[in-house]
Amino acid sequence: xxxxxxxxxxxxxxxxxxxxxxxxxxxxxxxxxxxxxxxxxxxxxxxxxxxxxxxxxxxxxxxxxxxxxxxxxxxxxxxxxxxxxxxxxxxxxxxxxxxxxxxxxxxxxxxxxxxxxxxxxxxxxxxxxxxxxxxxxxxxxxxxxxxxxxxxxxxxxxxxxxxxxxxxxxxxxxxxxxxxxxxxxxxxxxxxxxxxxxxxxxxxxxxxxxxxxxxxxxxxxxxxx
Numbered sequence: 001x002x003x004x005x006x007x008x009x010x011x012x013x014x015x016x017x018x019x020x021x022x023x024x025x026x027x028x029x030x031x032x033x034x035x036x037x038x039x040x041x042x043x044x045x046x047x048x049x050x051x052x053x054x055x056x057x058x059x060x061x062x063x064x065x066x067x068x069x070x071x072x073x074x075x076x077x078x079x080x081x082x083x084x085x086x087x088x089x090x091x092x093x094x095x096x097x098x099x100x101x102x103x104x105x106x107x108x109x110x111x112x113x114x115x116x117x118x119x120x121x122x123x124x125x126x127x128x129x130x131x132x133x134x135x136x137x138x139x140x141x142x143x144x145x146x147x148x149x150x151x152x153x154x155x156x157x158x159x160x161x162x163x164x165x166x167x168x169x170x171x172x173x174x175x176x177x178x179x180x181x182x183x184x185x186x187x188x189x190x191x192x193x194x195x196x197x198x199x200x201x202x203x204x205x206x207x208x209x210x211x212x213x214x215x216x217x218x219x220x221x222x223x224x225x
Contacts, residue, residue: 025143036098
């Protein structure tokens with residue numbers, strides 16, 4: 001399993017983190033989603049935007065094959081009333097955000113009080129996440145790693161080593177590749193390697209570069225239950 005992360009102020013680039021990972025691993029719960037781009041028909045809509053309200057609606061979406069949507073983009077919002085107060089100009093900004101994957105002004109809308117703008121392509125392959133606190137993006141990665149390693153070492157009480165957490169927190173702004181390898185001989189063991197790779201907007205270029213060039217290992221640790 002390979003995960004790429006690059007953090008820069010309010011925007012994070014991910015590869016290897018799916019929508020389901022985001023929902024499960026974010027430290028901030030999301031209750032309402034305004035779908036900006038998705039081939040999904042929900043129970044409620046505003047103009048031509050699908051609205052998901054409550055975890056039951058979000059759970060239904062999680063059962064969908066989001067990868068086949070291609071682009072999948074949304075912002076969260078505080079209440080239905082806040083969506084109804086969107087101006088035509090703000091709607092145009094939301095459409096621009098989903099189409100260009102960049103904000104025309106800001107990815108955060110005061111009327112919606114959104115914490116995130118989630119812009120992805122080919123679920124798990126590329127995600128640009130706008131978040132007001134960059135530490136939230138790092139916590140998503142750390143929680144994802146912890147859950148995967150708990151499964152690998154068959155220990156639901158396992159927590160990530162402090163030195164691993166510290167070096168990840170220090171390196172995410174330089175562009176970090178996290179590689180997790182399970183032992184073929186012993187399922188209750190895994191090795192984590194960290195590589196500082198720089199900023200990539202295109203995962204294809206990133207992974208082609210990795211195949212071509214031998215990367216120096218920034219950090220390596222083996223974990224055994």
